[in-house]
Amino acid sequence: MRYSAFKVFLQGLTGNKGWQPMWREPEPKAEYDVVIIGGGGHGLATAYYLAKEFGISNIAVVEKGWIGSGNVGRNTTIIRSNYMLPGNEPFYELSLRLWEGLEQEFNYNAMISQRSILNIYHSDAQRDQFVRRANAMLLAGADAEMADADQLRKELPFLDFDNSRFPIKGGMFQRRGGTVRHDAVAWGYARGADSHGVDIIQNCEVTGINIENGTCQGVQTSRGIIKAKKVAVCVAGLSGRVMSYAGMRLPIESHVLQAFVTEGLKPVIPGVITFGAGHFYVSQSDKGGLVFGGDIDGYNTYAQRGNLPVVEDVAESGMAIMPMIGRARLLRSWGGVMDMSMDGSPFIDKTHIDGLYFNGGWCYGGFKATPASGYCYAHLLAKDVPHSTATEFRLDRFRRGHLIDEKGQGAQPNLH
Numbered sequence: 078m079r080y081s082a083f084k085v086f087l088q089g090l091t092g093n094k095g096w097q098p099m100w101r102e103p104e105p106k107a108e109y110d111v112v113i114i115g116g117g118g119h120g121l122a123t124a125y126y127l128a129k130e131f132g133i134s135n136i137a138v139v140e141k142g143w144i145g146s147g148n149v150g151r152n153t154t155i156i157r158s159n160y161m162l163p164g165n166e167p168f169y170e171l172s173l174r175l176w177e178g179l180e181q182e183f184n185y186n187a188m189i190s191q192r193s194i195l196n197i198y199h200s201d202a203q204r205d206q207f208v209r210r211a212n213a214m215l216l217a218g219a220d221a222e223m224a225d226a227d228q229l230r231k232e233l234p235f236l237d238f239d240n241s242r243f244p245i246k247g248g249m250f251q252r253r254g255g256t257v258r259h260d261a262v263a264w265g266y267a268r269g270a271d272s273h274g275v276d277i278i279q280n281c282e283v284t285g286i287n288i289e290n291g292t293c294q295g296v297q298t299s300r301g302i303i304k305a306k307k308v309a310v311c312v313a314g315l316s317g318r319v320m321s322y323a324g325m326r327l328p329i330e331s332h333v334l335q336a337f338v339t340e341g342l343k344p345v346i347p348g349v350i351t352f353g354a355g356h357f358y359v360s361q362s363d364k365g366g367l368v369f370g371g372d373i374d375g376y377n378t379y380a381q382r383g384n385l386p387v388v389e390d391v392a393e394s395g396m397a398i399m400p401m402i403g404r405a406r407l408l409r410s411w412g413g414v415m416d417m418s419m420d421g422s423p424f425i426d427k428t429h430i431d432g433l434y435f436n437g438g439w440c441y442g443g444f445k446a447t448p449a450s451g452y453c454y455a456h457l458l459a460k461d462v463p464h465s466t467a468t469e470f471r472l473d474r475f476r477r478g479h480l481i482d483e484k485g486q487g488a489q490p491n492l493h
């Protein structure tokens with residue numbers, strides 16, 4: 078069923094009785110060409126592009142809960158491509174370009190809103206770092222724009238420019254950055270994949286990976302064995318657990334990341350704003366809530382809820398750049414389990430086991446990567462060679478010493 082303004086009008090006249098389910102609820106078949114483990118944004122996007130762009134549609138996406146129950150429905154919805162390193166920037170720019178045409182492509186309103194992202198700086202040295210980053214972005218074909226404090230005072234007068242600890246000296250804009258309604262992305266990709274014949278199997282947990290003579294044969298699930306020529310793991314925070322079914326240990330730790338939303342307010346924050354002297358970022362949702370977050374809780378866990386020290390830290394950081402936020406009442410907070418890699422960059426790679434592929438290590442930046450991750454993973458699954466923008470996301474890069482350490486923090490997942 079194609080959606081259009083005319084359809085909405087027509088359904089309104091006929092009691093909204095003609096809408097169809099967005100995807101089927103099929104029983105799992107005995108065998109598929111590709112089984113994708115994990116019905117988050119990345120798994121669904123992979124299925125969609127495999128079917129649409131690479132002509133492989135005998136696919137199952139196997140999800141232990143329901144579509145959108147993981148991080149794709151828990152993140153703070155920010156999209157951007159303001160990366161610096163060669164292994165990262167072309168990939169994230171590809172992703173931003175795919176976001177730009179996505180709603181028309183899969184005929185679904187994901188509320189993509191390119192209302193800009195601003196990274197604030199607080200010192201001359203930090204300005205120099207951002208100038209370097211902006212130049213790297215421009216060289217990779219992305220957009221970037223430096224703004225001094227006078228310009229920011231005009232655009233964002235509510236910021237605390239003269240804070241005695243963290244005076245605001247300027248910032249770097251990426252005007253094409255912004256926000257997207259996160260769960261609509263999962264639903265849009267699910268609907269698109271289903272329309273190309275992909276089976277989306279919810280409430281089906283993978284409990285084992287069958288390997289014989291070094292070749293992956295399929296998966297064991299809570300609904301029986303499913304054979305597959307290729308198995309593609311895509312389970313974000315549970316990467317370590319699922320890959321342990323294949324006897325693999327990953328350079329990844331699981332941590333919880335919290336997010337917060339306030340009561341609805343009149344429009345006050347035009348785009349996304351990030352603090353330069355700590356971890357705090359904020360945007361305003363279409364319903365008016367201020368959506369913000371900060372650092373991960375610094376301990377390993379699979380719990381989808383965090384603790385108070387991070388709440389305090391996030392609140393302090395917010396108050397440092399916009400004291401008015403202290404007047405807003407917090408409505409909700411929640412958490413999601415992050416697959417933190419040792420250098421802060423992801424993996425899209427084959428494993429040493431024939432037919433077993435891995436996508437993960439997205440840390441807290443994987444939502445913006447959803448379209449490119451799906452596209453590049455589909456490319457790898459279909460052709461067995463990495464996509465040209467994802468050649469560096471290899472599992473063996475630590476052994477080779479080719480880290481993609483965007484922040485220069487070293488092998489400290491809690492600092493990326």
Ligand SMILES: Cc1cc2nc3c(=O)[nH]c(=O)nc-3n(C[C@H](O)[C@H](O)[C@H](O)COP(=O)(O)OP(=O)(O)OC[C@H]3O[C@@H](n4cnc5c(N)ncnc54)[C@H](O)[C@@H]3O)c2cc1C
Pocket residue numbers: 114115116117118119120139140141142143145146147148149150151152153154155156281282283284311312313314315319334335336370411412413414415439440441442443444445446
């Ligand atoms: C609070 C928060 C804020 C964030 N903010 C941003 C942001 O602003 N911008 C950004 O770019 N990124 C952000 N992220 C990160 C981003 O959400 C993730 O990196 C990304 O969503 C991960 O990919 P995914 O969508 O496929 O994950 P998920 O949606 O978690 O999908 C993985 C799926 O695998 C399923 N699964 C796990 N184990 C099994 C199994 N054994 N069998 C079957 N299924 C299984 C899970 O149920 C889950 O649905 C944020 C994350 C959080 C938690």
